Amino acid sequence: MTIVVQYPHHAASGAPRPLSAEALWAVAAQVRRQAMAGCEGFALGAEALVAAASEVRANGRAVAVAWDLAHPVHDEAGVPVLGVCETDPELPDTALVSVNARMVAGRPDLAASTAAHELGHVLFDVPAALGTPARRYRSVTAAPDALLERVTAASERRANEFMGALLAPPVPLHLRLLVHARAEGLRTVHAPHHGRQGSRVLAADNPPDAVAGVVAAVAGDFGISEQFVRVRVARYRLVQGGLLP
Missing domain, CATH: 1.10.150 (DNA polymerase; domain 1)
Incomplete structure (x- = not known):
């Protein structure tokens, strides 16, 4: 399934313009309507989110999303992390997203919040990253509370705010x-x-x-x-x- 979203952005690069919390909530609402079409209840689990977002189209830019929820995940230093979002010049127009199966085992809430956070990176950070020759790598810390904090990096704050409004609008x-x-x-x-x-x-x-x-x-x-x-x-x-x- 393809998730389609629109938000204010720089036309040349695809990078998002500064987005208020309310603007991020609006993008999350776009995603939630599509991901939960035909579903009952209020919970949006990781598996449903992954099934809905095998491809995204952000402001007309198509990105294939390769999800991996079955293996351990670590950052570039070898430290275990909850999840990562990567782009690689050798895989054009593709986002590689992994959620640490060991760390979220028995915690469907943590699996969902990690997947939603990484989807935020796919929607807001990947379109611009695909236009660069270097490999890009973003990881979520091993601490679950980091998904609830308004951390310093703008891209992390954006992904967290999107995630929060996606799972609990x-x-x-x-x-x-x-x-x-x-x-x-x-x-x-x-x-x-x-x-x-x-x-x-x-x-x-x-x-x-x-x-x-x-x-x-x-x-x-x-x-x-x-x-x-x-x-x-x-x-x-x-x-x-x-x-x-």
């Missing part, structure tokens, strides 16, 4: 959060946010144990970790004051 996440919050009788308030407009957000003074139960339920809905939910809720401002207790 603002409006669906907001709606499921409210469904579980109402079932638990949690209090909601009106406040600015990036979710479903007109809907409330969680109040800051709800019992922490009840909130934790809601977070766990939402994590189950989307096939992600509870920490992932907390990060996305903060990014979308879905709780009064910004952070869940």
Whole structure:
């Protein structure tokens, strides 16, 4: 299947122009609609994502994606990493993406977030890299929390923000959060946010144990970790004051 996306870019090189978080969420929404066409539920797993993205077309530039989810992965120094995205002049118009099978074993949430992060590199970094003669190599650190952090490198921040919105987009996440919050009788308030407009957000003074139960339920809905939910809720401002207790 081919994933087709459009975003502001430099026509000559294919490199993305500076993209706001909201712009990255919009690209993630394009991908999610295509990858989940005909699927039920809210979770987008690694296997479904890989099946949907055997090729991408970013702003008209076609890139074949060769995925490997079956082997260990290391960086150029031999250190184990969660995943890598490579381009090689000897394989034109191709992105080589690997997810470390050993490190994500038993963690479908980590497999999905790693695959989504690497797909972000394919969409935003590979189109420009294909026009250069040198081999390009990008790796994800061995620490799972790195996929949730706003790390320094612009390309890593971009891939992380894309990944977060792809697996847990603002409006669906907001709606499921409210469904579980109402079932638990949690209090909601009106406040600015990036979710479903007109809907409330969680109040800051709800019992922490009840909130934790809601977070766990939402994590189950989307096939992600509870920490992932907390990060996305903060990014979308879905709780009064910004952070869940």
